[in-house]
Amino acid sequence: MECVLVSGTQAPRTLDETRNGFFAGLLPQGWAWPRPDGSNLGVLVGGFSYVLHDLETFLASLADEISPANSTLLLSDYERVLGADPCGTDPTTLTLAARQAFDNARWIGSAGVTWGFFERLATARGVSISIDEPEPAICGVAVTGVDVCSQLRDRFIWVVMLPNHETGLECPIQRNNPPDLTVVFKYEDAN
Template sequence: MSDPDQHVTRTGDDYADAMQALLPLGQAWPRDDESVLMKVVRGLTRIWGDFEIRASKLLEMESDPRSTIELLPDWERNWGLPDPCYAEPQSIAERQLTLVMRMTLEGGQSRQFFIDAAAMLGYTITISEYRPFFIAMDGCGDCRVYGAAGAPDPVMRNQWGQPILAPPSDHNVSEGELSEWPNYGMGPLENRYYWTVHVHQASLTWFRVTSGQCGVDPHLRIGLADDLECLLNRWKPGHTQIIFDYTNLHPGDPMEGTP
């Protein structure tokens, strides 16, 4: 396998050497580094090297939305940012993340889509969906089930083929584990239009030398979920209503956080 193409950046010294090779030969054209001629050559060619280094930086760094800094405002303007959902000031790293998210997000209405989108924002969430009780479909009393080994399908499913999950609705029922409640008691038909987002971990943004601004960004910013609520309410199916639950919120691992 051949090596990928490498971008070559020439410095002012490289241009000076090239210009020196083009000069006429003779005693009037000394090549000594301390000669006046060579000092003039290096002075004239330094600006060419500066231009190329600057162009290389724009090509290699600023053309990538994941690393751009100087052209970040231009990227944001072309992609309709800043988003009004982000009321709090954002660091450079957060703005880069928001830009990449805006460029790559394809959309969806599944549980996993919303869970993955929240993870990109730095939040850990699970989702509970509801439906009313139906006679001949649901049973009275405790209708939860235990996970069993040796079943033809290791994933337990209900009569509609949907996986039966374990609380808090983020993984399949393991052997000997009790499932979540299959229904939520008596209630109106409108119950099916509500779903709960359980926020389990706050967004932690640590200061980074490569993406933070000294004197502006704090050492640690604990993110409020205002951006999460705003974005999920924008992306949710129009006929549904989200309930946000923060009862199990914890700060998470102090050594981790969004980049």
């Protein structure tokens, strides 16, 4: 199948281009194989070129289905492959744009390792968060490089400040955080 690039997306060949491609690519050269549209062979090839043209048009329409971000025809198939959301969100209750964004986020990525990842996750839900990484307590003199009051796991704690309990961000943050990180949530409305 040969497609041409039109404004950033691939467009299928026109019916005439499909028929001419059939003539040029599949039929041998010579006077015994007439190519005019009115010939018997031209009519036969024309019939096949309709089917090929319909196939190319259908395949070009699937170009947006390559990821859930733009998918409409295959969106429910992506959701079936992804399975139920561990945080309980039902994507079918969302608008199409929100559903595409939600499914695409589950499809392409998780396990953020930077504050920016979690801040973008919150921003996508219309929430502003802050993250603090407190220094572990060190009491007295360290003996052979070991902290006296703290343990190694104390170095991997993030305190995430959320506006309130209704943001729904606790589960997505817990689901996407690195495995060696402990996330603690604090709420601004609790102060």
